[in-house]
Amino acid sequence: xxxxxxxxLGGLGMVLAAGAYFLTVCLCSAATVRPMAMLLTLLALSAxxxxxxxxxxxxxxxxxxxxxxxxxxxxxxxxxxxxxFALHEILKVMTAxxxxxxxxxxxGGEKPERRLAELLEGFSAFAGLVSIDLLSxxxxxxxxxxxxxxFSTDYLDIPAVEEGVRMTSILLYPNxxxxxxxxxxxxxxxxxxxxxxPRQRAVHLACLFLNSLxxxxxxxxxxxxxxxxxFLALLALTGSEQRTSLLILMVETLAVALLAAxxxxxxxxxxxxxxxxxxxxCAIGGAAALCALDLLVGQKLADKLKGHGKAVTAxxxxxxxxxxxxxxxxxxxxxxxxxxxxxxxxxxxYPAPGAYTLTTEAxxxxxxxxxxxxxxxxxMHTYLDLYQGPLSQxxxxxxxxxxxxxxxxxxxxxxxLDSVEYVGELGSGKVPLDYLLLPxxxxxxxxxxxxxxxAIQRFAFFEDGLRLSRRSPVVGLGLGAYxxxxxxxxxxxxxxxxxxxxxxxxxxxxxxxxxxxxLGMMAVGMACAWRGRKKPLAPALGAAVxxxxxxxxxxxxxxxxxxxxxxxxxxxxxxxxxxxxxxLPAWMEKKAVKNGLALGICALLALFEVLLGCNIAARNLxxxxxxxxxxxxxxxxxxxxxxxxxxxxxxxVGASETDEEIREKADEYAxxxxxxxxxxxxxxxxxxxxxxxRSEQGLVQAEKYVNYVSADATVWQKTFDLLEQYExxxxxxxxxVRHIADLxxxxxxxxxxxIELDGQAQAFIARMRE
Numbered sequence: 001x002x003x004x005x006x007x008x009l010g011g012l013g014m015v016l017a018a019g020a021y022f023l024t025v026c027l028c029s030a031a032t033v034r035p036m037a038m039l040l041t042l043l044a045l046s047a048x049x050x051x052x053x054x055x056x057x058x059x060x061x062x063x064x065x066x067x068x069x070x071x072x073x074x075x076x077x078x079x080x081x082x083x084x085f086a087l088h089e090i091l092k093v094m095t096a097x098x099x100x101x102x103x104x105x106x107x108g109g110e111k112p113e114r115r116l117a118e119l120l121e122g123f124s125a126f127a128g129l130v131s132i133d134l135l136s137x138x139x140x141x142x143x144x145x146x147x148x149x150x151f152s153t154d155y156l157d158i159p160a161v162e163e164g165v166r167m168t169s170i171l172l173y174p175n176x177x178x179x180x181x182x183x184x185x186x187x188x189x190x191x192x193x194x195x196x197x198p199r200q201r202a203v204h205l206a207c208l209f210l211n212s213l214x215x216x217x218x219x220x221x222x223x224x225x226x227x228x229x230x231f232l233a234l235l236a237l238t239g240s241e242q243r244t245s246l247l248i249l250m251v252e253t254l255a256v257a258l259l260a261a262x263x264x265x266x267x268x269x270x271x272x273x274x275x276x277x278x279x280x281x282c283a284i285g286g287a288a289a290l291c292a293l294d295l296l297v298g299q300k301l302a303d304k305l306k307g308h309g310k311a312v313t314a315x316x317x318x319x320x321x322x323x324x325x326x327x328x329x330x331x332x333x334x335x336x337x338x339x340x341x342x343x344x345x346x347x348x349x350y351p352a353p354g355a356y357t358l359t360t361e362a363x364x365x366x367x368x369x370x371x372x373x374x375x376x377x378x379x380m381h382t383y384l385d386l387y388q389g390p391l392s393q394x395x396x397x398x399x400x401x402x403x404x405x406x407x408x409x410x411x412x413x414x415x416x417l418d419s420v421e422y423v424g425e426l427g428s429g430k431v432p433l434d435y436l437l438l439p440x441x442x443x444x445x446x447x448x449x450x451x452x453x454x455a456i457q458r459f460a461f462f463e464d465g466l467r468l469s470r471r472s473p474v475v476g477l478g479l480g481a482y483x484x485x486x487x488x489x490x491x492x493x494x495x496x497x498x499x500x501x502x503x504x505x506x507x508x509x510x511x512x513x514x515x516x517x518x519l520g521m522m523a524v525g526m527a528c529a530w531r532g533r534k535k536p537l538a539p540a541l542g543a544a545v546x547x548x549x550x551x552x553x554x555x556x557x558x559x560x561x562x563x564x565x566x567x568x569x570x571x572x573x574x575x576x577x578x579x580x581x582x583x584l585p586a587w588m589e590k591k592a593v594k595n596g597l598a599l600g601i602c603a604l605l606a607l608f609e610v611l612l613g614c615n616i617a618a619r620n621l622x623x624x625x626x627x628x629x630x631x632x633x634x635x636x637x638x639x640x641x642x643x644x645x646x647x648x649x650x651x652x653v654g655a656s657e658t659d660e661e662i663r664e665k666a667d668e669y670a671x672x673x674x675x676x677x678x679x680x681x682x683x684x685x686x687x688x689x690x691x692x693x694r695s696e697q698g699l700v701q702a703e704k705y706v707n708y709v710s711a712d713a714t715v716w717q718k719t720f721d722l723l724e725q726y727e728x729x730x731x732x733x734x735x736x737v738r739h740i741a742d743l744x745x746x747x748x749x750x751x752x753x754x755i756e757l758d759g760q761a762q763a764f765i766a767r768m769r770e
Contacts, residue, residue, distance in 0.1 A: 014115075018122025021099075021565075022130075023147065025123065028095045028561045029154040029172065030088075034616060037091050040098035041609045047105035048602050055105045056598040060579025062528055062571045063104070065521035067601055070097045072514050073479055074608060077640070080478025080509075081485060081677040087615065087640040089479040089559065094608050096564035100572050101601070113537055113576035117187045118204075120569045124184025125207040127177070127562075128214030129283060131169040134160040135268045136279035141170065160272050164444050167217040167269075176560035178220035179551055182227050183544050183566050184211035186234060189253075190540020193238070193246050198295075205294055206287040208249075212257040213286060217264065219445050221452070226550030233546040237529060237539035244312050245302035251319055252293050258439070260286040265439035330437035331446070336418040337433035339366060339411035346408045348448040349422065349431050351398050356424035358394035358431075364415030365392045369408040374401040376752060378453040379460050380492050391420070404451035407431050458500050458554065464489045465504035469511070476511035484679055490711035492753030498556035505556065522549045524582065525574050532578025541574045615640045626652055628662065635669075646673055647684055655691035674701065679709045683718060690726035698726070699736035706740060710747055713755045720761040727764070737768040 028036050048055050059067075073093050080086035107115050133140040148155040154172065161167055162174070169177035188208035195201035215223070231250065238246050260282040267278045305312050337345055358368070368391045371383040383406065386396035391409065398405055409417065420431040435443040467489040471477060477485065482505055483497040499505040506514045522545060529542025548557065548567055557563050587593060618638035622630045625648055635645035646669040653666035670688055673681050674697075682705035689698035702719050709715040723737050748754050757765075 014118050014122055017119055018126050021119055021123050022126045023144075024099065025562055025565050026148055026155070026170070027151055028092070028565075029152060030561075031152040031154045033091045033095060033561065034612065037095050037098075037612055038609065038616065040095050040102070041605050041612070044098035044101045044105075045602060045605050045609070047102050048598070048605075051105040052598065054108070055101065056594050058104050058572075058576060058579075059594065059597055059601075060528075060575035061524050061582050061584060062521070062575035062579050064597065065517070065524045066097075066100075066568060066571045067597075067604075069514075069517045069521050070094070071604060072510050072517050074604060076476060076478040076510050076514070078478075079475070081481050082478075082679075083640045083642070084644060085480025085484045086478055087480075090608075091612075092559070092561045092564055094605075095561070096568045098605065099565045100568040101605075103569065104572050104576075113541075113573045114191070116569060116573045116576060117191060117537055117540070120566055120573070121184050121187045121191060121204070121207050121211070124180045124214075124566065125188075125210040127169065127171055128181050128184070128210045131160075131167055131171070131177070131214060132210075132217065132264075132279050132283045134158075134170065135167060135264065135272065135276065136281075136283075137275050137277055138272070139280070144170070161269055163270050164441055165269075166219045166441055166445060167214070169214070169218060171560075171562040173560055173562075174218045175220045175222065175555050176557055176563040178215060178218045178223035179548070179555070179557045179560075179563040180566045181211045181214040181218065182223050182230075182547055182551070183570060185215055185227070185253075186230060186540050186544045186547060187570075189234065189246065189249065190537050190543075192249060193242050194536035201294075202291050205291045208253055209256065209287040209290045210283060212253050213260055213283060216257050216261045216439075217441075219442055220555070221445070221455070222554040223547075223551050226554070227547055229550055230543045230547035234539050234543035237533045237542050239534065241306070244305050244315070245299070247316060247319065248298045248302050249294060252298050253290060256286050256290045256293065261439045261442075265441050269441045326437070330435065333436040334430070334432040335434050335436050336361075336416060338416050339409060339414065341411060341413050344408055344410045345417075345433065346406060346444070346447060347431050347433065348404050348406050348451075349429055350403075350450065351405055351422055351424065351429060352426045353398045353400045353402060354424045354426040355397045356395070356422045358391060358420060358422055360391055360420045361418040362391070362415060362420075364411070364413065365390050366409050366411040366415050366417070367391065368394050369406075369410070370394065370396045371406045371408075372399055372402045373404050373406070373448075373451060373453065374399065375403060375451075375456065378403060378451055378456040380494075380752060381453055381457065404448050406448070457494070460491070460494070461496060461498075461500050462504050464491075465499040465501070465508050469504070469507040472511055473507075474511045475513050476507065476509045479509050482508045485677065485708070487679060487709040487711045487715075488707065490753070491751040493711040493713060498559045500556055501554060502552040502556060502558045505559065521571065525571055528574055528578045528581050531581035535578055537573070538578050541570060541577055544570045545574065611639050614638055618645070628652060632665070643673060643676060643678070643681065647681055650688050651684055654688060674704075677708065682708065683715075683722065686719075687722055687726075690722070695726070695728055695730075695733050695736070699723075699733070699740075703736075703740055703743070706743060710743075711751070711753060713757075716744055716755055717757055717761060720757060720764060724761070724764040734768045737765070741765045741768070 070093055073090055077083060077086040077090050103116055103119065109115070130141045130144050145155050155170070158170070158172060159168055166174055168174045171177045171180065185208065188204050188211055192201055192204040192208055195204055235243060235247065264279045264282055268276050305315065339345060367389065368387070370387040372386055373383055377383055384399065386398070386405070387394055407420070417433055420433065422429055422431065434440070464486050465482060468477065468482065468485055482499050486496070487493065499508065502518070503515065506518050525545035526542060529538050529545060532538040533542065548570065551557050557567065615638050618634035618641065621634045621637065622645070624630060628649055631645045631649040631652070635642050635649070638645065650666050650670050650673065653662060670685055674685055682701040686698045686701035686705065689695070689701060702723060706716055706719050719740065723740070727733070744755060
């Protein structure tokens with residue numbers, strides 16, 4: 001077979017493999033993750049059996065560090081405050097780990113690290129292409145969505161965009177989608193500059209463009225910030241002979257991706273309502289344009305600069321200067337804006353405290369809503385209204401503690417706003433309208449940047465996570481603990497399952513031990529890439545680790561089903577590429593120890609397979625939730641959702657007349673459940689005890705419930721509704737209700753949030769306080 005045919009065949013194989021990998025990862029979402037976890041664990045064990053020697057020999061330090069972290073995750077399930085929450089998290093971890101082991105075992109031949117990197121690059125590019133087509137023609141995305149819908153309900157009618165803000169993606173969550181395509185960008189850069197054949201380079205350039213355009217359209221602020229140090233690491237790790245070519249390629253890619261984003265922003269950043277060819281045309285045309293630009297300009301310029309160190313230095317300095325100037329200009333060069341009937345435009349400014357009026361040049365008089373936010377408002381996503389009415393009459397006063405002022409212009413008919421300016425005694429300034437050099441969705445996303453409420457609220461997540469971590473600082477509270485427990489330490493109610501920082505999430509769930517393992521894994525990945533930087537792919541892999549480490553500080557990258565396989569794959573590829581650059585201690589190089597490590601990983605997989613099998617068997621066992629015998633058998637079998645079956649048993653028995661043995665068993669189960677820390681169980685136990693005339697125990701469980709989920713207003717409302725339903729005319733009962741009401745008053749006094757009950761509950765409390 002001639003080289004061209006071999007290259008074409010190899011390329012087709014990688015496309016098919018990337019597509020299969022993409023579909024497999026998508027099926028690891030919530031609706032189908034249990035059967036997929038069973039299947040992938042079985043396949044991983046089979047792969048370990050079939051390719052035992054290869055897998056054993058590839059367990060270098062990065063993979064061992066990853067395996068240690070996964071082991072800690074699994075161990076923490078056994079002491080987790082909620083094993084049901086722990087199950088939801090360990091399923092994602094284990095499916096990603098099994099996928100990684102399968103790839104390590106099956107990928108053979110020369111340069112396996114390159115094949116693995118190409119697979120990850122192809123996965124992210126394919127996800128990007130499908131996501132872009134969701135905005136466009138849906139010629140590509142419809143067959144994909146149809147195939148996925150045969151197995152999963154997670155991909156039915158998913159939104160393609162946050163309107164006017166960003167693309168959401170086929171992977172359901174835009175910030176972790178940005179993690180995947182950001183890694184894809186870095187790997188594509190490394191694969192492109194290290195390609196030996198022009199056609200091979202062209203394929204990687206096409207993937208590079210798709211990943212880059214997807215990264216821009218998803219526009220995650222955290223990912224956009226954290227990829228900058230990754231790019232710097234990539235340049236630092238790349239050898240001088242390739243650095244110029246790499247830098248030119250990075251600039252070319254940025255320019256083409258931004259240019260392609262403009263028409264998509266203008267035509268397609270709204271809910272999909274029919275065929276829109278522009279996004280797909282930009283994706284395909286942009287990939288072709290990047291290949292042509294690289295061939296006709298980039299490579300020739302890089303060749304001319306070889307051996308001209310001073311010229312290269314001058315070029316680098318010039319490009320950095322141009323980039324800085326462009327960023328400053330893009331954020332400051334504004335023009336007027338046109339509003340169509342029913343359209344609105346939201347912009348921000350930072351006037352000093354004081355009184356202001358608005359002056360405008362416009363051909364109409366739209367409505368304007370002016371709002372202010374201080375830090376407390378930003379944290380709680382609330383606003384202080386300053387003015388609402390015709391733009392021509394707008395006058396407002398900015399409070400002393402204001403951090404940002406928002407202007408929302410709404411048009412009942414078509415209007416052109418050429419300029420809007422706020423004028424006051426302490427100064428004046430322009431309200432930005434359209435931005436000359438930025439796509440509209442990026443301009444929208446950058447509003448309020450210096451007082452970004454999402455960023456400020458993340459600090460609340462972090463603070464609450466640190467409070468939780470104090471409950472068990474050494475080994476943490478187990479997987480899923482943040483989602484289970486965070487409402488009990490919040491100063492105002494917000495819904496989130498994750499701390500949006502994997503460092504803090506790990507500190508809560510695995511304590512200092514887990515955090516040390518996580519940091520160790522990052523350090524090992526970076527150290528291997530540094531020591532092996534002369535290898536072609538090491539710089540890109542090292543940069544990917546830097547990006548993962550940075551983005552994990554501000555996002556739950558290790559908590560999403562789609563980003564985990566890509567992240568784990570980066571560490572596996574790092575091990576293949578340069579894992580031997582940090583040699584293991586002599587005793588770990590012994591064959592017996594290596595066998596022990598490999599068999600230990602297999603034992604971990606087998607244990608998980610058994611535990612998950614018991615969970616699935618228990619779910620299949622309960623065909624009738626009112627069948628007490630089935631519930632008892634399922635509770636004995638299931639290590640993860642045991643509490644659900646015990647609670648269902650207790651609720652089914654309730655206050656009904658039953659024989660003494662069943663009542664004793666229900667009381668035993670209730671006593672066991674009362675020892676658990678849960679955000680839902682205590683209210684059911686409170687009702688069980690109140691139903692059966694044990695008001696003292698019922699009040700104890702009611703108090704436990706409101707204390708554990710204290711920031712949630714619905715919890716307090718539900719509790720007082722229950723207490724009123726089983727009201728007793730005794731001083732002990734009244735005192736118990738008064739005590740819980742006092743807890744509510746104390747919470748309202750001590751926290752930012754304010755919980756208000758309905759009139760009936762307030763009347764009940766007043767009656768208990770008489």
